[in-house]
Amino acid sequence: MMQRSRPYRRVFLLALASAVLVQETFAQATLAQEGQRTFSSGYRFVEMSGEELYNNVCRGCHMSDAGGATGAGSYPSLAANSNLESPGYPITLVVHGRRAMPPFGGMMSDAQVAAVVNYVRTHFGNNYRDMVTAQDVSEARR
């Protein structure tokens, strides 16, 4: 019995080895394509730049092109969005949240909120050049 089954076993192991290769290649390719990514260690985000905050947080709902998404409810598109003209509006939403938008005031510093608001207001077809400051965010927290 043992003798007879050995060749099959060898073939199986060979097949297994090539499958491993395929899987690892797939995983590595996925990670290589996505590149380095920052991970936070606790409740607060460690990402600091507006771009990285958008990609690691906002993108979850507003998507890569900021076009939003719709299911039973919607995440609004931030692309070419005139609601972003007044900076106080996005600051308040990021800090305090509203409806399906979670509040990030406890997870981001004033500087982080300012950075991501500035990023969104100058990308995705938005071109609002009046930069917001950490001070503006601090005032919105009250």
Next chain:
Amino acid sequence: MRASRRTGGGLKNTRMQDETAGVTRRDLLSLIGAMAGSAAMYHAMTSLGFAAESRYQGPIKLGGDPKGASVLVLGAGLAGMTAALELRNAGYQVQVLEFNKRAGGRNWTIRGGDSFTELGGATQNCDFQPGLYLNPGPWRIPYHHRALLDYCKRLNVVLEPFNQLNHNAYLHSVSAFGGAPQRIRAVRADFQGHVSELLAKATRQGKLGEAVTKEDQEILLQALRFWGALDRDYQYSASLDASAVRGFAAPPGGGLAALPVPSEPVGLSDILKSGLWRHLRNFAQYNFQTTMFQPVGGMDAIGKAFAKEVGDIIRFNAKVTKIKQGDRGVTVSYIDTTNPSIQNSVTADWCVCTIPLSILSQIPLDVGSAMQAAIEALPYAASVKIGLQFKRRFWEEDDAIYGGISYTDLPIRQIAYPNSGYNRSGRGVLLGAYMFDTANAYEFTAMPPAERVARAVEFGAAIHPQYKSEFENGVAVAWHRVPFTLGCSGEWSEEGRKQHYANLCQIDGRIVLAGEHASALPAWQEGAILSALDAITRLHERVMKT
């Protein structure tokens, strides 16, 4: 303005999923308290009748004749189907509208052959072997969730144990013990042993002063030796007694080399600095105490059992677009998502609405300003679960881990092993990541699904190196990307509850809300069911009066 999260710690300690976030020295002390004092506390409380296990009063009794009154239920999750089942039994005409093409809502199981398209359009096709599954939503049932357990019994849902604590699973920190995972058994024994030794020393040196009577000091010393596995000199040492708790260097065997060899405990400072003690709380908390259960074959057995009862009155693929009420009834507009060009509407005398507030807050709704403010104020937690299929159950074969959960400070936070199919050869699926309401939950939500899976494999390999060669495929569900909820569960702050909770739960004209968000058990199925039972009890009283 909505109440911000993270103000006040009162509710935080009872939040059931927040298992590892933000542990302080105070938590360490309360953990000691929990482990040393809970039994005494429990006996004191039960004798006073304070520690009742549940608010559930047994099967609901809605007496009297509703005289053909009609109720429209929105949402066919557990809250909606509980309401539908009981109201129909009480004589109401009931209809249910459901957004999905299936019943159950967050009570959901993904198996091989299933496909899931998340918001943003990415579709995952699950390749799990038949019999293997992921519960992306609820996955465990505490023994004190008596309402849910009663429905499982009435609806013939077969349960099996869910292992929250497996002493042989791991606690892991990238910055402790050179990143080597530690057995839960050993961490707990060492933590308990060193604390006992310290307290015994203080007791014997008379440093407790008048806090403990002379007589009680003798009892305390006995207890510490017993509880901490201390030796005759009240030391926590490399003894066979200590090893009988923390495990042996060489366990007892048979024949010539049969005698056990004791293991060497980890030093107090190393245990303290490792921070691994913080995870022990996950086994001490009321919500996670044994016995916990899971339905055999997947959590969706519960949703399916409900649907067997009320499936005939559920209209699927119905996306609610407007909820109007007047003196005589409620009219709900919806579109059939398979034929979206046509507007439909249903009218009923009353409405039980279980739509998650993340969605309901976007639907035009005729309710008072207090309820509307409450609906708009509740944020929904971020959560991600990732199921990974491996060629073999290496966690059993190589690591002797049968069920239970390993905890880590890596972004994946947990690895949970299947609580069924033990000791079988062949493939297995484990939960390769479970983040709840941490920054990592958002970070993983923001990734494409394939990357979530690849990252979970990459991180998990630090605990189980076998991942690299045994991984086959995976499925990742990020709850903010789920089209029918737009988030995991209601995330109440203490302040938010004070301001909005009562307003949310009031009957507003002919509309009452139900769901986990309208309960003090957010994110638990029990909360959904208890909320529905409370809502329809009050609604029925109102109907009987009119």
